[in-house]
Amino acid sequence: MILGLYVHVPFCLQKCHYCDFVSYPYSYPLAEDYLKALELEAAYYARLFPELKINTLFIGGGTPTVLEERLLSILLDCLQRHLGWQQDAEVTVEANPDTLDLSKLTVLRRGGVNRLSLGVQACQRHLLQLLGRTHGYQEVVQAVEDARQVGFDNINLDLIFGIPGQTLDHWRQSLRLLTRLDPNHLACYGLQWEEGTPLTTALDKGRLKAVSQEEELDMYNEAIIFLTAQGYRHYEISSFAKPGYYSRHNLCYWHNGPYLGLGPAAHSHLNARRWANTADVELYVSQLAKGVAPVAESHPLSRQDSMIETAFMGLRLLEGINLKQFYKRFGLHLTDVWQQEVAELRADGLVELKDSHLRLTPKGLPLANLVFSKFV
Template sequence: MPIGLYIHVPFCIKKCLYCDFTSYPLSGPAVKSYLESLIREINLYGSALADEDKIITSIFFGGGTPTTLPAASFKTVLNAVRSSFFLAAGCEVTVEANPGTVDGAGLTELRQAGVNRLSIGVQSFHDRLLGVLGRIHSAAQAVQAVQLARKAGFDNLNLDFIFGIPGQTNHDWREPLHRAVEMAPEHIAAYSLQLEEGTPLAQAAERGAICACPEETELTMYRDAVAFLTAHGYSHYELSNFARPGRQCAHSLVYWLNQPYLGLGPAAHSLIKGVRFANDISLAGYSDMLSREEYPVENRTRLTAADEISETMFLGLRLTAGVDLNQFYRRFGRRAEDIYRNEIAGLIQKGLLEISEGSLRLTTKGLPLANVVFREFV
């Protein structure tokens, strides 16, 4: 079965104040060890997996900050992937980029290496708010990064934005959306800021140094984004994602459709043949295991049929098209309407779900209350 391939690049120049992802300070020796280990891991899976499980439909370099790596390293890694796996026709190859870590020459090298989609972490066009988030780039650098990406030949760009930042007003949010649309990226992601436990930003909120954005303001910002972006030709295809026709993120759809994926690199997660497994989060542990030709896996969990059904429901409901009920039946041999009869009936009665054109999906009322809906299927 075709799979998505995720490659975790665990380095940052400086960790953002809201981030709880696995990342480490950038250093030459650490990068060298990581890249050597990553190539070993690619080769290890390439030798072990059956041919039918090595067809790659999408590749996503996430982080951390992938663009802290030397641009030439992407060619090396992608060549190793091509040697060990089979890339499907039209394979989407995405690299996440921080505007403070890119230049024209590096982006041109990425494009020539086979990267065909760039996801730029703009987050805001206000330097004040970028400072609140602890970002290393300025608004001017974000604008320049988009211009450089176009000049380098990228015709598939995503711009990431965050709303609900402490101190952010509705005007602060609307104005960047206007600027984003003027730049005409193929894809825009708009995420609500999550104050994750243990992060510096969450700790600042706990001690009263900053005030978390009120829920009512966040809701207004979300609705403004949906109304504005859909009015300007972007399809709202997932809770936080908007795309021009045919430009949905293929790799993210692998997750939302609960399809198999392989994760490489420290802390990367995988789902293959009903087994979820996660790599060692430490650089040392990851590299040490691979130096012994061992899989750098820290834990494995075999999913039950009930697990797979549950995850297919709440992940699929993230998509505005919802869960295709006929596809669900073909996959599991059971009707979702029977398995979740009471839950679905109750949520439809509350106006949060609807069945339309053979799919179960969130209503307009249900979109901002998605987590309430998802809990019914866990």
């Protein structure tokens, strides 16, 4: 059984002001306890699914690279011993620029990591401070240079547009500066206003003003125009890659493929079932110490559930949904299952049928959530 593996490392130096992901202030003793629990969880799934073959691994967070070199080595060794990964697997670690140095990068590279995903988000100091980031642009430059020096030849940079106070010129400057670093992949996300975060609280209290939808759309379109001109392929709503550098792990999600998640709050999709671990790191540790799987919720997926997820996840890709593969997987034609919805979306110019694919049109790209809602 070939699948993707996600590992959640739930620690950060500090929580960013826009983030609602599960993370905790970094503590060395708690990190050690977490790694002991992670080993127990990895061993549990190795016994439960001895036929697993990992072809993509993504270690995310949190900020995995807040771990000291010794703990990073323990983490990678644990995963390799219990679950392993195929020789040609894509192995990604998420990192913040200021948590990296040559020593840590060497540990990652020697441990089998071959792809680095750096959270940059912006290049302007005042925007980084607003977001609660702990680095500046020069740390990004240094991290990329160091990563190349130790042998990383697959680097992704994350960027956010639609930040309060961000102008189109700021956005253009960030795109120019980061493409000079020659990353293999860029992910450009619109800012999400998550409930309960400091940024959303400031907005609700009138201390911040959101960027207008028109300005945000201008930034999104600028990314498409500029990055395409620089030789990047726009292959997913938010993702741009040089040829041969699509994110294989994310493609697993977008094709609604199977994956296993380890760590607090990690989600899994396997054998027509979805389940999620407890988000509480101390409960995660204590349950595994007792020999109990740390699953907080689990539910089976009907064929209809899987068809819905396959449809709206597949539409995130610029190539769209392969209708022949959809029929092979479910024994039904997508255009029969959602006949009226597809007809209406085509009439509105939001989707098109081309080369046996149903895909978003340029008009439909910025309205993707509206399109997705038709399939739910």
